[in-house]
Amino acid sequence: MAIKLTIWNEFVHERRDDAVKALYSDGIHKVIGRYLEKNPDIEITYATLDQPEHGLTDQVLDNTDVLIWWGHCKQYMVHDEIVEKVFDRVLRGMGLIALHSARGSKIFKKLMGTSCALRTRRASEKERLWVVDPSHPIAEGLDPYFELVHEEMFGEWFDIPTPDAVVFIGWYKGGEVLRSGCCFNRGNGKIFFFQPGHETDPSFHNENVLKVIENAVKWCRPAKMLDSLKAIPCEPLEPLNP
Amino acid sequence: MAIKLTIWNEFVHERRDDAVKALYSDGIHKVIGRYLEKNPDIEITYATLDQPEHGLTDQVLDNTDVLIWWGHCKQYMVHDEIVEKVFDRVLRGMGLIALHSARGSKIFKKLMGTSCALRTRRASEKERLWVVDPSHPIAEGLDPYFELVHEEMFGEWFDIPTPDAVVFIGWYKGGEVLRSGCCFNRGNGKIFFFQPGHETDPSFHNENVLKVIENAVKWCRPAKMLDSLKAIPCEPLEPLNP
Amino acid sequence: MAIKLTIWNEFVHERRDDAVKALYSDGIHKVIGRYLEKNPDIEITYATLDQPEHGLTDQVLDNTDVLIWWGHCKQYMVHDEIVEKVFDRVLRGMGLIALHSARGSKIFKKLMGTSCALRTRRASEKERLWVVDPSHPIAEGLDPYFELVHEEMFGEWFDIPTPDAVVFIGWYKGGEVLRSGCCFNRGNGKIFFFQPGHETDPSFHNENVLKVIENAVKWCRPAKMLDSLKAIPCEPLEPLNP
Amino acid sequence: MAIKLTIWNEFVHERRDDAVKALYSDGIHKVIGRYLEKNPDIEITYATLDQPEHGLTDQVLDNTDVLIWWGHCKQYMVHDEIVEKVFDRVLRGMGLIALHSARGSKIFKKLMGTSCALRTRRASEKERLWVVDPSHPIAEGLDPYFELVHEEMFGEWFDIPTPDAVVFIGWYKGGEVLRSGCCFNRGNGKIFFFQPGHETDPSFHNENVLKVIENAVKWCRPAKMLDSLKAIPCEPLEPLNP
Numbered sequence: 001m002a003i004k005l006t007i008w009n010e011f012v013h014e015r016r017d018d019a020v021k022a023l024y025s026d027g028i029h030k031v032i033g034r035y036l037e038k039n040p041d042i043e044i045t046y047a048t049l050d051q052p053e054h055g056l057t058d059q060v061l062d063n064t065d066v067l068i069w070w071g072h073c074k075q076y077m078v079h080d081e082i083v084e085k086v087f088d089r090v091l092r093g094m095g096l097i098a099l100h101s102a103r104g105s106k107i108f109k110k111l112m113g114t115s116c117a118l119r120t121r122r123a124s125e126k127e128r129l130w131v132v133d134p135s136h137p138i139a140e141g142l143d144p145y146f147e148l149v150h151e152e153m154f155g156e157w158f159d160i161p162t163p164d165a166v167v168f169i170g171w172y173k174g175g176e177v178l179r180s181g182c183c184f185n186r187g188n189g190k191i192f193f194f195q196p197g198h199e200t201d202p203s204f205h206n207e208n209v210l211k212v213i214e215n216a217v218k219w220c221r222p223a224k225m226l227d228s229l230k231a232i233p234c235e236p237l238e239p240l241n242p
Numbered sequence: 243m244a245i246k247l248t249i250w251n252e253f254v255h256e257r258r259d260d261a262v263k264a265l266y267s268d269g270i271h272k273v274i275g276r277y278l279e280k281n282p283d284i285e286i287t288y289a290t291l292d293q294p295e296h297g298l299t300d301q302v303l304d305n306t307d308v309l310i311w312w313g314h315c316k317q318y319m320v321h322d323e324i325v326e327k328v329f330d331r332v333l334r335g336m337g338l339i340a341l342h343s344a345r346g347s348k349i350f351k352k353l354m355g356t357s358c359a360l361r362t363r364r365a366s367e368k369e370r371l372w373v374v375d376p377s378h379p380i381a382e383g384l385d386p387y388f389e390l391v392h393e394e395m396f397g398e399w400f401d402i403p404t405p406d407a408v409v410f411i412g413w414y415k416g417g418e419v420l421r422s423g424c425c426f427n428r429g430n431g432k433i434f435f436f437q438p439g440h441e442t443d444p445s446f447h448n449e450n451v452l453k454v455i456e457n458a459v460k461w462c463r464p465a466k467m468l469d470s471l472k473a474i475p476c477e478p479l480e481p482l483n484p
Numbered sequence: 485m486a487i488k489l490t491i492w493n494e495f496v497h498e499r500r501d502d503a504v505k506a507l508y509s510d511g512i513h514k515v516i517g518r519y520l521e522k523n524p525d526i527e528i529t530y531a532t533l534d535q536p537e538h539g540l541t542d543q544v545l546d547n548t549d550v551l552i553w554w555g556h557c558k559q560y561m562v563h564d565e566i567v568e569k570v571f572d573r574v575l576r577g578m579g580l581i582a583l584h585s586a587r588g589s590k591i592f593k594k595l596m597g598t599s600c601a602l603r604t605r606r607a608s609e610k611e612r613l614w615v616v617d618p619s620h621p622i623a624e625g626l627d628p629y630f631e632l633v634h635e636e637m638f639g640e641w642f643d644i645p646t647p648d649a650v651v652f653i654g655w656y657k658g659g660e661v662l663r664s665g666c667c668f669n670r671g672n673g674k675i676f677f678f679q680p681g682h683e684t685d686p687s688f689h690n691e692n693v694l695k696v697i698e699n700a701v702k703w704c705r706p707a708k709m710l711d712s713l714k715a716i717p718c719e720p721l722e723p724l725n726p
Numbered sequence: 727m728a729i730k731l732t733i734w735n736e737f738v739h740e741r742r743d744d745a746v747k748a749l750y751s752d753g754i755h756k757v758i759g760r761y762l763e764k765n766p767d768i769e770i771t772y773a774t775l776d777q778p779e780h781g782l783t784d785q786v787l788d789n790t791d792v793l794i795w796w797g798h799c800k801q802y803m804v805h806d807e808i809v810e811k812v813f814d815r816v817l818r819g820m821g822l823i824a825l826h827s828a829r830g831s832k833i834f835k836k837l838m839g840t841s842c843a844l845r846t847r848r849a850s851e852k853e854r855l856w857v858v859d860p861s862h863p864i865a866e867g868l869d870p871y872f873e874l875v876h877e878e879m880f881g882e883w884f885d886i887p888t889p890d891a892v893v894f895i896g897w898y899k900g901g902e903v904l905r906s907g908c909c910f911n912r913g914n915g916k917i918f919f920f921q922p923g924h925e926t927d928p929s930f931h932n933e934n935v936l937k938v939i940e941n942a943v944k945w946c947r948p949a950k951m952l953d954s955l956k957a958i959p960c961e962p963l964e965p966l967n968p
Contacts, residue, residue, distance in 0.1 A: 091357055091401065093619065104473070113355035113403075114429050115333055115471040122475075125482050128721065130882045130903050135577065135672045140707045144883060153478075156856045156895060157870060159333065159429050159471055161355075164404050165648075169882060169895060169903045173722075174478030177856050177895045177903050187356050187401050188619045223624045229357040229401055231346070233364075236395075236416030237612065238657075240367050335861065370963065372640045372661050377819065377914045382949045386641060398614045398653060399628060407890070411640060411653060411661045415964070419614050419653045419661050430861045465866045479854065480899075575841055575885065588957070597839035597887075598913050599817055599955040606959075609966050637962075643817065643913050643955055645839075646890050658962030671840050671885050713841040713885055715830070717848075720879075720900030724851050 002043045003221050006064040007033050008056065010071040011048040013199040020199045028070050028197070028204055035210040042217060049074055056082050066095035066217050069102045070197065076106075083107050091187025091229050095220025097213065100197035103154070108193070111186050112160055119155035119176060124201055126173040127151040129180055129208075136167045137219045138181065138192065138212060146208040152198035154178050160193070168212075170195055181212065183219075187229060190220035244285045245463050248306040249275050250298065252313040253290040255441040262441045270312050270439070270446055277452040284459060291316055298324050308337035308459050311344045312439060318348075325349050333429025333471050337462025339455065342439035345396070350435070353428050354402055361397035361418060366443055368415040369393040371422055371450075378409045379461045380423065380434065380454060388450040394440035396420050402435070410454075412437055423454065425461075429471060432462035486527045487705050490548040491517050492540065494555040495532040497683040504683045512554050512681070512688055519694040526701060533558055540566050550579035550701050553586045554681065560590075567591050575671025575713050579704025581697065584681030587638070592677070595670050596644055603639035603660060608685055610657040611635040613664055613692075620651045621703045622665065622676065622696060630692040636682035638662050644677070652696075654679055665696065667703075671713060674704035728769045729947050732790040733759050734782065736797040737774040739925040746925045754796050754923070754930055761936040768943060775800055782808050787815050792943050795834070796923065798827035809833050817913025817955050821946025823939065826923035829880070834919070837912050838886055845881035845902060850927055852899040853877040855906055855934075862893045864907065864918065864941045872934040878924035880904050886919070894938075896921055907938065909945075913955060916946035 009029035013020040024031050033044045045064070047055025049071070067086065071078065083106045090096050090111060098108045103116045130145045155176030161184070168181030180195035194212060196203040203209050251271035255262040266273050275286045287306070289297025291313070309328065313320070325348045332338050332353060340350045345358045372387045397418030403426070410423030422437035436454060438445040445451050493513035497504040508515050517528045529548070531539025533555070551570065555562070567590045574580050574595060582592045587600045614629045639660030645668070652665030664679035678696060680687040687693050735755035739746040750757050759770045771790070773781025775797070793812065797804070809832045816822050816837060824834045829842045856871045881902030887910070894907030906921035920938060922929040929935050 111355040113353040117471045117473050119474050119476050121478060123478065123482055125478070128901055132882045132884070132905065133669070134710070134883055135669055135674055135706070137707065155476070156858045157860055158858070161403060162406050162427060162891075165888075166892075169905075171897060171901060171903045173480065173482055175480040175854055175897060177897045179858070179895075185404060185617070185619055190619055222619070223621065226618070229359045231359050232361050234361050234397070236363060236365060236367070238415065238417040240365055240415055370659055374640045374642070374663065375911070376641055376952070377911055377916055377948070379949065398616045399618055400616070404649075407646075408650075411663070413655060413659060413661045417612055417655060419655045421616065421653070427859070427861055432861055464861070465863065468860070595839040597837040601955045601957050603958050603960050605962060607962060607966055609962070639960070645887060646911060648888050657964065657966055659964040669888060713843045715843050716845050718845050718881070720847060720849060720851070722899065722901040724849055724899055 002041050003217060004063050004065045005036065005042050005068065005217055006045045006047055006060060007068045008047045008054070008070070010074050011050065012074050013072065023200070023202050024204065028199070031204045032068065032210070032213060036214055036217065039214060049077065054078060054082050056086065061085055061089050064089070064094055065221050066097065068097045068099065068213070069105060069107065070099045071105045072101035072199065075104055078106050083110060087111065090189040090191065093188040093222035093225040095189060095217070095222060096191045097216050097220065098191065098193045100195060103193060111184070111191060114161060115159045118158040118178070119153065121153035121174060122198070123153065123174065124150040125153060127196070128171040129168045130171065131167065132169050133165055133167045136165055138167045138183070138215045140215050141211060142208060148196055148203055148206060150201040151196055151203060152201065154180070154195050188222065188226045192216040192220055244283050245459060246305050246307045247278065247284050247310065247459055248287045248289055248302060249310045250289045250296070250312070252316050253292065254316050255314065265442070265444050266446065270441070273446045274310065274452070274455060278456055278459065281456060291319065296320060296324050298328065303327055303331050306331070306336055307463050308339065310339045310341065310455070311347060311349065312341045313347045314343035314441065317346055320348055325352060329353065332431040332433065335430040335464035335467040337431060337459070337464060338433045339458050339462065340433065340435045342437060345435060353426070353433060356403060357401045360400040360420070361395070363395035363416060364440070365395065365416060366392040367395060369438070370413040371410045372413065373409065374411050375407055375409045378407055380409045380425070380457045382457050383453060384450060390438055390443070390445055390448060390451070392443040393438055393445060394443065396422070396437050430464065430468045434458040434462055486525050487701060488547050488549045489520065489526050489552065489701055490529045490531055490544060491552045492531045492538070492554070494558050495534065496558050497556065507684070507686050508688065512683070515688045516552065516694070516697060520698055520701065523698060533561065538562060538566050540570065545569055545573050548573070548578055549705050550581065552581045552583065552697070553589060553591065554583045555589045556585035556683065559588055562590050567594060571595065574673040574675065577672040577706035577709040579673060579701070579706060580675045581700050581704065582675065582677045584679060587677060595668070595675060598645060599643045602642040602662070603637070605637040605658060606682070607637065607658060608634040609637060611680070612655045613652045614655065615651065616653050617649055617651045620649055622651045622667070622699045624699050625695060626692065632680055632685070632687055632690060632693070634685040635680055635687060636685065638664070638679050672706065672710045676700040676704055728767050729943060730789050730791045731762065731768050731794065731943055732771045732773055732786060733794045734773045734780070734796070736800050737776065738800050739798065749926070749928050750930065754925070757930045758794065758936070758939060762940055762943065765940060775803065780804060780808050782812065787811055790815070790820055791947050792821035792823065794823045794825065794939070795828045795831060796825045797831045798925065801831045804832050806832070809836060813837065816915040816917065818953070819914040819948035819951040821915060821943070821948060822917045823942050823946065824917065824919045826921060829919060837910070837917060840887060841885045844884040844904070845879070847879035847900060848924070849879065849900060850876040851879060853922070854897040855894045856897065857893065858895050859891055859893045862891055863945045864893045864909070864938060866941050867937060868934065874922055874927070874929055874932060876927040877922055877929060878927065880906070880921050914948065914952045918942040918946055
């Protein structure tokens with residue numbers, strides 16, 4: 001059965017900034033989508049900030065197994081009700097892939113329970129991502145490391161909870177490091193944070209970045225969605241007074 | 243230097259319910275406090291829901307190293323601004339000990355990023371807490387297990403993120419289990435969730451429960467408070483263009 | 485491509501003890517195998533202690549993706565050279581499923597680096613296994629818990645390293661608990677320990693136990709085997725003297 | 727009560743290699759010891775490979791709360807019986823601090839259950855160690871990062887089990903990264919691996935390195951030693967036949 005993937009993009013920089021437009025004229029979501037649609041097991045829906053309900057209507061969310069999220073300068077404009085719906089669906093089983101600046105999105109911070117603060121530098125510098133968990137499905141098919149010639153620096157200390165798995169650690173030319181590919185279980189859902197993807201850098205044209213995203217889509221697909229999550233009063237399974 | 247401890251209690255059941263009053267006439271906070279004040283390294287402040295700002299003024303919070311939290315039926319009445327202040331202070335380093343129904347408090351759920359749902363049963367049944375991490379400071383001085391003759395059942399699946407450490411697993415007469423003592427790192431702060439403490443059960447008069455709480459106070463004391471948590475733009479430490 | 489599974493069994497109790505023979509006349513390995521061979525994606529080889537090289541010749545091991553291990557009274561008789569070969573292959577990627585008393589096998593203890601000691605009781609008592617990580621592939625298709633009417637008790641404290649994931653926690657009628665389904669990453673390989681399977685109890689005829697084993701076989705299959713594991717001297721990727 | 731610390735050093739390079747002798751004329755153990763002996767709560771014993779039983783007699787081990795280990799070229803000469811004794815004592819509670827090449831020592835590999843293989847380069851290059859867990863006791867008093875101008879490169883993928891905590895991640899001038907400060911719980915004991923300390927580099931004269939070692943000594947001190955670790959047959963705590 002196909003994986004129903006929704007790719008959500010803020011889609012603001014690509015329309016107003018020539019440098020970004022040159023890299024991602026149809027939007028970051030479409031560049032990622034054009035790679036993933038080659039996989040016949042993935043069915044893609046696109047959603048953007050400017051659509052009604054940000055494109056994340058109940059109908060769309062109810063038909064989403066995995067949600068990719070890219071946001072940056074307008075993260076504060078995402079409606080809280082939509083965030084609540086996405087949050088609920090992740091806990092019930094929907095996979096979430098948070099790319100780059102999505103580390104500062106409402107939904108990612110809500111799921112982490114921390115500030116997600118870190119060091120940053122926009123110098124379009126070299127990053128080298130090392131695989132530190134070679135048996136992880138997200139690292140499948142990769143070499144021991146891969147390089148991005150131009151990326152924004154995201155450096156430690158990165159205020160996230162201890163990940164359930166760290167798949168990549170990033171090295172930056174300017175001297176910093178980052179847990180740059182991190183898995184988190186929340187509720188019945190799986191989350192993957194991945195560092196690359198600054199809007200003025202060509203990372204979403206990089207084959208390794210795209211392969212990691214594809215691996216992550218497969219990894220965080222739910223086996224089953226739960227109906228709801230609430231405290232359940234229940235009868236004893238064993239006699240209380242023998 | 244003394245540990246500045248604030249014990250926060252909702253303090254509602256003890257005033258309106260005779261069965262609770264009989265167990266905790268001055269409030270759960272005072273029963274815990276009377277045990278901990280025997281430790282000369284702990285200085286205690288009390289705070290309750292009915293006080294202005296729930297007793298958690300800036301002055302109180304600024305002088306709190308560790309915060310104990312007990313709440314239940316009125317958790318929804320805790321002001322969001324106070325929750326935000328406590329959240330910020332935990333991330334900057336303040337320890338937090340969430341007791342029993344505090345698993346459903348705004349502050350605990352915000353720090354976890356999950357629903358914190360679980361199974362429940364108010365049958366005042368036997369619970370046996372097994373130490374599963376004997377080298378953990380919170381287990382110091384305990385036997386391999388201890389029993390509570392009367393407790394509310396909290397059972398798995400418990401929707402929490404993977405703990406940084408599981409210190410206790412609870413066994414219930416009625417047939418359930420729980421990760422009943424769990425440590426979480428969030429930001430620069432340490433959090434301990436502990437299952438016992440239903441208001442109609444005498445758990446806060448139990449020596450082992452009190453010892454665990456005392457151990458937890460010592461364990462989650464911050465070495466240092468951070469000033470703030472935000473993304474920090476920074477200059478390269480190494481030449482970017484050699 | 486099919487998963488090449490080898491099921492290793494000590495195969496001693498089944499031959500000498502009538503009570504065991506009555507349950508597993510052809511051996512525990514064959515009972516597990518008859519269930520798994522219904523899955524067309526699994527190709528099974530059997531190996532037992534009494535065979536030359538315990539049935540784990542280089543040819544067999546080189547053609548094994550996943551190894552199931554059951555051993556008990558004769559664990560000390562497993563040759564150290566075979567243990568070394570299995571150890572090397574696990575680190576290079578082969579999955580390992582250690583069932584019940586295999587917690588005390590040479591290979592499991594070597595991979596854990598601990599004593600694997602725990603509490604035990606042969607009273608053929610009720611065990612209830614609770615799923616505590618519902619999103620884990622090994623829990624796929626299971627209800628929130630399942631019961632075994634007759635099992636040996638294995639209780640905490642269980643001296644194992646912190647698992648990479650705890651999938652099940654077991655409740656015992658006699659009052660104990662256990663992290664009864666645990667995942668460990670070692671090298672490029674994945675390991676699953678599962679509590680059920682005492683030789684005088686019918687656990688390997690239980691549908692849930694068999695389904696868990698099948699899920700585990702799929703989960704710990706390697707994407708890729710590594711050639712070897714040794715320290716690699718290497719040239720700098722960046723200029724050391726800019 | 728004082729912490730009884732034993733510092734074990736191979737003490738071979740310092741005697742035969744002039745470059746090492748120039749840095750550590752009395753041995754690496756003595757340089758570390760001279761710093762730690764300023765702490766009145768630490769009582770130090772020294773032990774070296776060339777002593778009878780490598781200086782780790784029963785009397786010495788029985789009086790050791792924390793053991794620091796440095797070894798490299800002669801690790802294969804450490805007697806297996808001594809390794810077994812140290813292993814047993816770690817599981818019962820003794821802290822172990824494995825420095826640099828001790829990642830390849832018999833005792834560390836036995837406790838890890840992996841190859842501990844990694845990338846290496848002896849180019850005496852710059853390493854920058856980033857604190858990634860600021861609330862950890864081992865990071866107490868440190869700045870966000872510190873630098874070593876000259877160190878051997880140890881790079882990922884580092885074949886270790888998932889650490890219970892990663893305190894430092896190292897950045898190397900030549901382009902690699904490492905989980906360079908890692909905590910592991912094994913049995914009742916705590917283990918800290920720390921990357922710095924190649925014999926031809928002056929790392930053990932660095933204040934930050936020494937402070938980390940001191941913090942680690944305090945962190946991995948046992949609250950209590952266990953008598954032994956073996957499977958314990960035990961009677962039921964609850965009636966099996968109600």
